[in-house]
Amino acid sequence: MSYTLKMLRFRSPAPLFQRHLRLWLTALAVLLFTTPQRSLGKESWLRLRSPNFEMYTAIGTRQSTDILRAFEQVREFFLKSTRARLTTHRPTRIVVFGDEAQFKIYSTRDRVVGYAFRTEHRDHIGMLHSGRYNREIATHEYMHLLISESQTKLPTWFQEGTAELFATIVVSENKVKVGELGPSAIWASQNQRWFDLDKLLRARYDDPLFNNPELAQAFYAQSWAMVHMINLSPDYRPQVSKFVAALAAEGAERAFAQVYGKTLLKVRDDFDKYLDRKKLKVAVYDLPLEKVAAVETQPAEDVEMQIVLGTLLAQIKSSGTALDMYNKAASTQPASWELREELGYLAERLGKAAEAHEHFAKAIELGCINRSTILHYAGLLGDTPVAAEAFKRALERIPDFDEARFRLGLLLIKQEHLQEGIAQLEKMKQLRPEWSLPYCRALVHANLRLGKQDRALAAAQAARSYAQTPEEIAEAEQLKQVAERSVTQPR
Numbered sequence: 001m002s003y004t005l006k007m008l009r010f011r012s013p014a015p016l017f018q019r020h021l022r023l024w025l026t027a028l029a030v031l032l033f034t035t036p037q038r039s040l041g042k043e044s045w046l047r048l049r050s051p052n053f054e055m056y057t058a059i060g061t062r063q064s065t066d067i068l069r070a071f072e073q074v075r076e077f078f079l080k081s082t083r084a085r086l087t088t089h090r091p092t093r094i095v096v097f098g099d100e101a102q103f104k105i106y107s108t109r110d111r112v113v114g115y116a117f118r119t120e121h122r123d124h125i126g127m128l129h130s131g132r133y134n135r136e137i138a139t140h141e142y143m144h145l146l147i148s149e150s151q152t153k154l155p156t157w158f159q160e161g162t163a164e165l166f167a168t169i170v171v172s173e174n175k176v177k178v179g180e181l182g183p184s185a186i187w188a189s190q191n192q193r194w195f196d197l198d199k200l201l202r203a204r205y206d207d208p209l210f211n212n213p214e215l216a217q218a219f220y221a222q223s224w225a226m227v228h229m230i231n232l233s234p235d236y237r238p239q240v241s242k243f244v245a246a247l248a249a250e251g252a253e254r255a256f257a258q259v260y261g262k263t264l265l266k267v268r269d270d271f272d273k274y275l276d277r278k279k280l281k282v283a284v285y286d287l288p289l290e291k292v293a294a295v296e297t298q299p300a301e302d303v304e305m306q307i308v309l310g311t312l313l314a315q316i317k318s319s320g321t322a323l324d325m326y327n328k329a330a331s332t333q334p335a336s337w338e339l340r341e342e343l344g345y346l347a348e349r350l351g352k353a354a355e356a357h358e359h360f361a362k363a364i365e366l367g368c369i370n371r372s373t374i375l376h377y378a379g380l381l382g383d384t385p386v387a388a389e390a391f392k393r394a395l396e397r398i399p400d401f402d403e404a405r406f407r408l409g410l411l412l413i414k415q416e417h418l419q420e421g422i423a424q425l426e427k428m429k430q431l432r433p434e435w436s437l438p439y440c441r442a443l444v445h446a447n448l449r450l451g452k453q454d455r456a457l458a459a460a461q462a463a464r465s466y467a468q469t470p471e472e473i474a475e476a477e478q479l480k481q482v483a484e485r486s487v488t489q490p491r
């Protein structure tokens, strides 16, 4: 994925940098110096579902729905404005804590208001309700997941700067604005004590600077300003895609030199001048986003919350604590596939393969619809009849799950269930480019074995039409020859 900004147009001068300062400062003070107004005690959790996200929240429906809409909009914006293709079916789960003390139990370090991480089967975001900054925090964290989806290795400053830049995305009617000022901008406008560029560009997440709130804030602000400049200043913007590629491959110093012909000293000079400007540009996209479909809200069951919170604990603190929580929950809720799923991954992480298999099998039997878990479990089973059974069960519930159907088809053909395998492959709705050759190959061989030469020939011809690279073309030609030979020399 590339999240390079393809600018459609710049809007007329953006708000004055300084003009918004007072407003933002007041807002920041509210964020930093007040605790969320919620009474302590047992939280009542809600579960919200939108087409692509699920959220567990301890704050009111209205605010939660607003955050959920922000996620849907940001997702759609990225799919539409970049070449992004989100190929994984990993669901994203967001947990919004209403109470600071409780959030602390489930957070990574002090003074953090949000975090994101990925497990094999799900993306997770944990965040503290922070009033008017909810959308910014949510979007910042979601950006991290999108960046990691792109599998581009980017340095810490660029990841954080990008997350901060897009955190203030504004969606209104048919327009999306990127580059508006947020908390990092306030800090940037107040603080001129910047890191040496070299230090900023080299810092990694384990750098001690992140233990110091002041330094960490300065790091975010400077990263935001750098990324703002690179994405939105006329000097840097036209080459930004090239720069991102070079940054991932060669590191910052070489990337600046190769793409812009600039030394770090010159970049630093540009940076200082950029922040001295009275106006910062904002990118505006003419991009109609769809109205977010209805959000479904329900009270969350206790057992669900044990699973949800246990997963956060397992990642952040200790697997042992999570295991206790899950087991406690399992004794009261034996029919929960989500619980079995979590137990499966946890057992795997603890090196207990047999137990993991058992839990995954149970999860699928109980109705698991998490596609990545189904694929993961079948992957553990390899080319076995048990894997075929697992796919079949899953497909009963998720008929449009093409990846499962594809794998099942190949598996059945391998196991000599030719007719059945062909039927599965032919039921697929969409063929990803990387599947097309194995798909045709399987159809050619299976049909030949069944004596259906005309069908084999048709599959070989289809292979030729899909083939793009020289290797693919060669293989398609070969498949065609195999099929033709069978036509002319029937056994």
Ligand SMILES: [Zn+2]
Binding pocket: 140, 144, 160, 163
């Ligand atoms: Zn971040």
